[in-house]
Amino acid sequence: MTQARTDDAVATGFDPASATIAIVTYNRSNLLSRLLESITRMDPKPGHVVVIDNASSDDTTAVAESFRERLGSELVYRRLETNTGGSGGFSEGMRVAYDLGSTWMWLMDDDVEVLPDGLARMGDWAPRFKSIQGRRYDYDGSEFYWQYRLSIPLGIPIPFAPAGFDASGYREMNSGCFEGMFIHRDVVAQIGLPDPRFFIYWDDSVYGWLASRKTTSVIVDEFVLQRTREIRQWDFGLRHLNASSNAYRYYIMRNRGHMKHYFRTHGAYRPVRFAIGTVLTFAKELIRLFFVERTVRGTSNLWRGLRDGRALARESEWRPMPPLDGAHSA
Structure with missing residues (x-):
């Protein structure tokens, strides 16, 4: 971390070392490698990087260990005995991050890269909010739109919630996305860990909703991630x-x-x-x-x-x- 970034972090009241990036991966070692490589280029870097391997059968273990020298004690690798899905992986990742004493937990799948100043950008908002979602670029570099509001009575995302931002630079949300959720341990203490019983889908929506009941949850106009996997649309x-x-x-x-x-x-x-x-x-x-x-x-x-x-x-x-x-x- 450069001294300038360190001074900026202190000035905003956010300590990057208090943050843990928690990654869930399954049989996508090539994507995991790209993500970990992007973390080595971050400035500032998080205090820990937790990799939860959902019982991959490829070379995920070797790939994760190959970054140990560059990430040092920051890297915590856990290989689960069975595939618990994204829900189980994020539940375990958050548990490990919480037990490490992390103040902030930044959750992400293996199919993204972190932009070099991503943590600094999220940290700028940390003094104001405790449940924060940053923005992502899609695979092709376009802006990725995420449906950040739920209709609670219907139990579905509101597909045409406004995508733009005003001068405040944020919008309140009542949902969540584990591809980039940045959440404070005080909120996690109150609502518990993500529910592994979901396995996949709706887990982050419900978790984000629970968080929004305890604190003001926001999506901020800060691009911090880029997707690295092309999906047919x-x-x-x-x-x-x-x-x-x-x-x-x-x-x-x-x-x-x-x-x-x-x-x-x-x-x-x-x-x-x-x-x-x-x-x-x-x-x-x-x-x-x-x-x-x-x-x-x-x-x-x-x-x-x-x-x-x-x-x-x-x-x-x-x-x-x-x-x-x-x-x-x-």
């Missing part, structure tokens, strides 16, 4: 749809059962409107299947997820993730 003007997978199709429907439980626990569940949101989600996935992937194969995964989600929503023993700080309620 259907561009229809104002927004676009990305290609998906059978696993995503299943979990996007099944996990509405978990979402229903969380909304019900916090008094936000509206049965009729949530059911409409489920229908809209199903319809959106059909459009994605037909127009982005140009196939009809995969609809069975939607129906199976819908069935299992309804069963999950009826589980009487379901409980939310507990807070890490016993002084707070979930």
